[in-house]
Amino acid sequence: MRFSSLVEASCEAVSIRYNNKVYELQRQGHDVTVLSLGEAFFDLPLFSFDLLPLEKIYHYSHSRGILELRAALAHTYAEKYQVPVDPVSEMLVTAGSKAAIHMAFMTILDRGDEVLIPEPAWVSYPEQVKLCGARPIGVPYWIDTFHLEEFVTPRTRAIVINTPHNPTGRIYSAAELEYLLELARRRDLWILSDEAYSEFTADDSFVSLGRFDPHKKHSILFNSISKNHGISGWRIGYVIAAPEVINRVLKINQHLITCPPTILCHYVARYYDRILAITRPQIRAVVEKRRRVLQHLDALGITYLPGTATFYIFASIAPSALGSEAFCTRLLEERLVSVVPGIGYGASCDGFIRIGVGTTSMEKLCRGLDAIKELIEETAALNRAQAA
Numbered sequence: 607m608r609f610s611s612l613v614e615a616s617c618e619a620v621s622i623r624y625n626n627k628v629y630e631l632q633r634q635g636h637d638v639t640v641l642s643l644g645e646a647f648f649d650l651p652l653f654s655f656d657l658l659p660l661e662k663i664y665h666y667s668h669s670r671g672i673l674e675l676r677a678a679l680a681h682t683y684a685e686k687y688q689v690p691v692d693p694v695s696e697m698l699v700t701a702g703s704k705a706a707i708h709m710a711f712m713t714i715l716d717r718g719d720e721v722l723i724p725e726p727a728w729v730s731y732p733e734q735v736k737l738c739g740a741r742p743i744g745v746p747y748w749i750d751t752f753h754l755e756e757f758v759t760p761r762t763r764a765i766v767i768n769t770p771h772n773p774t775g776r777i778y779s780a781a782e783l784e785y786l787l788e789l790a791r792r793r794d795l796w797i798l799s800d801e802a803y804s805e806f807t808a809d810d811s812f813v814s815l816g817r818f819d820p821h822k823k824h825s826i827l828f829n830s831i832s833k834n835h836g837i838s839g840w841r842i843g844y845v846i847a848a849p850e851v852i853n854r855v856l857k858i859n860q861h862l863i864t865c866p867p868t869i870l871c872h873y874v875a876r877y878y879d880r881i882l883a884i885t886r887p888q889i890r891a892v893v894e895k896r897r898r899v900l901q902h903l904d905a906l907g908i909t910y911l912p913g914t915a916t917f918y919i920f921a922s923i924a925p926s927a928l929g930s931e932a933f934c935t936r937l938l939e940e941r942l943v944s945v946v947p948g949i950g951y952g953a954s955c956d957g958f959i960r961i962g963v964g965t966t967s968m969e970k971l972c973r974g975l976d977a978i979k980e981l982i983e984e985t986a987a988l989n990r991a992q993a994a
């Protein structure tokens with residue numbers, strides 16, 4: 607049997623691999639403390655499907671996504687983030703932002719091109735770049751935004767940022783975004799800004815990259831209802847870019863997806879304001895819970911990379927002697943606590959784990975954190991014993 611070398615070179619998503627282990631343990635009847643999921647659970651009612659247009663909902667729809675939904679999403683970008691978006695020509699809605707990001711990579715990359723990806727990096731960026739025949743260049747987490755130019759070569763085509771950031775919760779500052787756009791203009795690059803967690807902030811500190819590039823000459827933005835509205839299973843995400851970019855993404859979308867699920871797009875368009883009104887206060891509660899979890903980590907003496915947003919924390923496992931995969935496997939198998947190994951977020955991140963606070967009660971979370979601390983101590987002792 608022969609297979610594509612691009613697919614053979616691509617790795618499984620480490621977060622999904624750990625979550626599959628969790629489902630398996632749960633199926634065997636174990637009570638797992640799940641800190642590995644990439645979402646926050648909300649209390650969200652089911653509004654009536656009876657009010658949706660019956661003549662449309664069973665069928666294919668516009669392959670940019672229905673205009674009513676694009677208009678609602680564009681309105682949020684204009685009102686809340688001060689990014690003017692023409693819903694007719696500058697937006698495409700597709701089956702999740704993951705697909706949107708991949709199609710954007712396909713639109714801008716040729717074989718051998720390089721894409722700079724600051725670490726920790728969401729697990730899919732490097733694999734998606736590789737699937738385009740291009741080269742992901744991971745930038746170690748200690749390099750700050752203002753030094754990214756040192757990694758730019760004649761083959762560099764794009765830089766991918768994620769703000770607010772999975773897994774640290776960091777929000778890129780206006781100064782960083784302006785610098786990135788200045789670099790993009792000077793070195794003829796695209797800046798891809800994944801803004802899938804834009805609602806998950808304690809205050810109004812999130813700034814969209816689009817605010818500094820209203821004509822979208824160098825920026826491509828992504829967002830989604832998965833995290834911001836707690837509706838990950840419906841697979842609705844979108845890309846905002848100049849018409850020249852969107853028209854090319856549209857070609858790919860027509861050949862791969864056709865259109866996002868019509869009935870769900872009508873539902874979200876119809877109930878969009880009510881969904882926002884219900885989810886926004888719950889998001890504030892999750893971000894507040896994250897703040898309290900940080901206090902618990904501080905008390906335990908566990909350090910983490912700085913960040914105030916999202917429902918993730920990227921915590922250090924130093925001085926454990928274990929790599930992050932071995933640490934997470936032992937934590938899950940011996941203590942029934944699931945977190946995601948940092949190594950999945952880049953070669954520089956093996957000393958970290960990702961903790962998600964969005965799906966577990968505070969009480970259970972604290973017990974999970976205590977278990978993490980115990981395992982760090984137990985395996986640090988191992989380190990000392992080996993050194994002696």
Ligand code: PMP
Binds near residue numbers: 702705772
């Ligand atoms: N970007 C980031 C940073 C994510 O964490 C995720 C999901 N884990 C996505 C994009 C993809 O989200 P979706 O495809 O559900 O819109």
